Amino acid sequence: MSGEPRQHHFRAMGGPCVLSVYTDCESGLMDRLEAEVRRLETKYSRFDPDSLLSRMNRSAGDWFDIDPETAGLLDFADQCFRESEGxxxxxxxxxxxxxxxxxxxxxxxxxLNAVLSAVGWPRVERRGSRIKIPTGMELDLGGLVKEFAADRLLALMAEADVSGLVNLAGDIGVTGPQPDGTPWLVGISHPRxxxxxxxxxxxxxxALATSGDYERFMVVNGRRYCHILHPGTGWPVPGGPASxxxxxxxxxxxxxxxxMAxxxxxxxxxWLAGLGVPFLLFDEQLTVSGTLASRSPRPHSQ
Structure with a gap:
């Protein structure tokens, strides 16, 4: 096995993707991994009218049969709704x-008020492998599928008995340390x-994931408005983290x-401190906090 991982670059899930894998195999493995990402992207894309998600949303008002993979994602979404208090x-x-x-x-x-009338996960009905979305409502799995895809690739790499790193447009997972025992070094984007x-x-x-107010946003009258919107108000939460x-x-x-954070x-x-999960947070003033701050070789607060 070579001293450096093989790398495979492609674009999917809304951004650049990189697979870094320690393997002597030819490109077949990389092709299979990329194909899995594209399968999930095609299946759950809200932009593709033929995707499962689009067909499910068009069925609003009627019962729709879902497969076990989709049911698992919806079960996780339901758990997140309950754990986050909506x-x-x-x-x-x-x-x-x-x-x-x-x-x-x-x-x-x-x-905004008119659109808010179509928000409300508790109004979606589930009966076994069937789902019924209220008329006028849509499901959007964009906040889950990329991360789910990263986990799927890690599982496939483990099955192939190879070690490596998955980076799907900023969502990152590793199968373990590098073969020499050293950790992978992951850069965290500066929010400004x-x-x-x-x-x-x-x-x-x-695995590691980052959310921030810098990916999709606009500044109006000196105030930043990001795309992460409160389901009750329809507005970004004021005073929240930068990332x-x-x-x-x-x-x-x-x-x-x-x-959720x-x-x-x-x-x-x-809230994160109470959960006990390792985290790195930049607040509005770009002050760094969290248990991961001390593990970073170079945290910057300016």
């Missing part, structure tokens, strides 16, 4: 009908300096927790 809600995707972050204009409250790392974290196991990074055993859980606003740090 903050994590996969029906909030419809809020994009009111928000246009490229326009630089805030939505009118009356328009595009293309610059704010910190570097060593990762020897598990949150969490390390857990599974990328799916890490991604969900970062979203963003929606906790000013309570995010104390």
């Amino acid at each position: 903050l994590f809600d996969i029906t909030t995707g419809v809020l994009r009908r009111a928000w246009d972050f490229k326009s630089g204009r805030l939505p009118e409250q009356r328009h 300096r595009p293309g610059q790392a704010a910190a570097t974290l060593p990762l020897s196991s598990g 949150v990074t969490i390390v857990t055993d599974h990328c799916l859980l890490a991604g969900a927790l970062t979203t 963003m929606l906790k606003g000013k309570e995010a740090e104390s």
